[in-house]
Amino acid sequence: MKITTKINVITTAWLLLILIAINSIVFLSFMTITFNLVQNEVQQKSSDIIKVMKKNDEQGSLNDKLLPYLASHGFLRIIDDQGHVQTQVSNDQYLLKKIDPEFLRKEKTTKRIIRPHGGEEQIIIYQHPISNSGKVTGTLEIAERVPGLELGKDVLLGILSFCTLLGAVLSLLGGKWLSNIIIRPISNIIGSMEEIEQSGVPKKIVIQRETKDELNKLAVTFNRMIDRLDVTLEQQKQFISDASHELKTPLTVIKSYADLLRRRGIQNVDMTLEAIESIHSEATRIQKMTERFLDLAKTEVDEDLDFKLIPLTEFCQRIIQQLEVAYSRKLKFHTENNKIAVLADELKLKQVIIIIVDNALKYSKEQVEIFVEENERHVIIRVVDYGIGIPADDIDSIFERFYRVDKARSRETGGMGLGLPIAKNIMKQHHGEIKLRSKEGQGTEVALLLPKESKAT
Ligand SMILES: Nc1ncnc2c1ncn2[C@@H]1O[C@H](COP(=O)(O)OP(=O)(O)OP(=O)(O)O)[C@@H](O)[C@H]1O
Ligand SMILES: [Mg+2]
Secondary structure (H helix, E strand, O other): OOHHHHHHHHHHHHHHHHHHHHHHHHHHHHHHHHHHHHHHHHHHHHHHHHHHHHHOOOOOOHHHHHHHHOOOOEEEEEEEOOOOEEEEEEOOHHHHHHOOOOOOOOOOOEEEEEOOOOOOOOEEEEEEEEEEOOEEEEEEEEEEEOOOHHHHHHHHHHHHHHHHHHHHHHHHHHHHHHHHHHHHHHHHHHHHHHHHHHHOOOOOOOOOOOOOOHHHHHHHHHHHHHHHHHHHHHHHHHHHHHHHHHHHHHHHHHHHHHHHHHHHOOOOHHHHHHHHHHHHHHHHHHHHHHHHHHHHHHHHOOOOOOEEEEEHHHHHHHHHHHHHHHHOOOEEEEEOOOOOEEEEEHHHHHHHHHHHHHHHHHOOOOOEEEEEEEOOOEEEEEEEEOOOOOOHHHHOOOOOOOOOOOHHHHHHHOOOOOHHHHHHHHHHHOOOEEEEEEEOOOEEEEEEEEEOOOOOO
């Protein structure tokens, strides 16, 4: 069942239930109130008749006094202490025959209600004692059919049923209209999703009106997600294009040397050696490049890191030792506090430090220094070199993938422009930061800031 139909059916059923309950209460209250009114009227009438009888004893006949109080269907009669009807006025022979006269001995009014046909029609019989000097001398008997209740009941029932039906129909229509309003944004989202599924192209939802409700929020969030997806797709496309471009040069070199060998053979030893050397060096470059691609891909997703408390002095000194051997260069280590430790993924942190120190060594022939420090919120690993530095215009782009200041020079140094983006991603995974300051010709300083309360992702 469609959600709109579901909402419609449920709300209508619920409203119908409420209407039936309310209408039943209205109907029952109406019946009770009407009946009570008639009862009170009869009671009042009996007291009035008694008063009139006492006041104007000698004026007019008793019949004349009773007549004004006669209801449209009923009788009034006075019964003497022998149980005989002394006088009576009536316009309902049936009632006269049906109800036998009765003398009440006690000074107490009585009230009876009978249903002559067992149906809805009711007859009120009211008996009031007539006393004289403290002695009961007769009974005033009033009988009345409760007028109009049958008709009133039917009319009321009709009106209430009509209103209930009207309410249900209006609720159905209103529900349809309302659920359409509610469902429209959801249908839009479903439509967009289906289009995306078919075309494979992210598409935003058109938001007609800016409302502050949850559905608008849903649409806005959906559009934000599409924006992000767009950016990611664009980045992916860019990456593929950059990566293919980067791979093209070494592959062209390899291919041309392979062609040369094929055409000229291996007779010319010098040329053959040169070709093999170049093929080897370019193949190594491709190998390194693919490793870098994989590293970058790994750091771009929110991977689960293996957080451990790392004592930084020993950790950095170990890395420094390895790098000194690998690069045959000396590195200087400084720290004011040997106890500084940080929560981090050991392998990833080592990778960042190597990327930064590798740059410092590659782009400086001078001394490279590594500092381990801390401030209130961060543990900081600072790598300082006094090398060629980075021109001010390039600093903003330095963390972009494949960005190299001097492409020709980078080729000599084997750089691919992927080190810093990888380092930035790793720092992000650690909820940390990477800051770079540089002056062309003077040197570069890279600071890795790790939060002291590093939270595992
Ligand atoms: N310490 C530094 N001194 C001078 N230039 C630097 C320094 N660090 C980075 N750069 C500049 O920033 C560019 C990008 O650095 P990045 O580490 O991302 O790439 P790369 O070193 O060229 O290649 P690789 O992917 O092998 O690290 C470098 O090509 C270089 O021009
Ligand atoms: Mg680098």
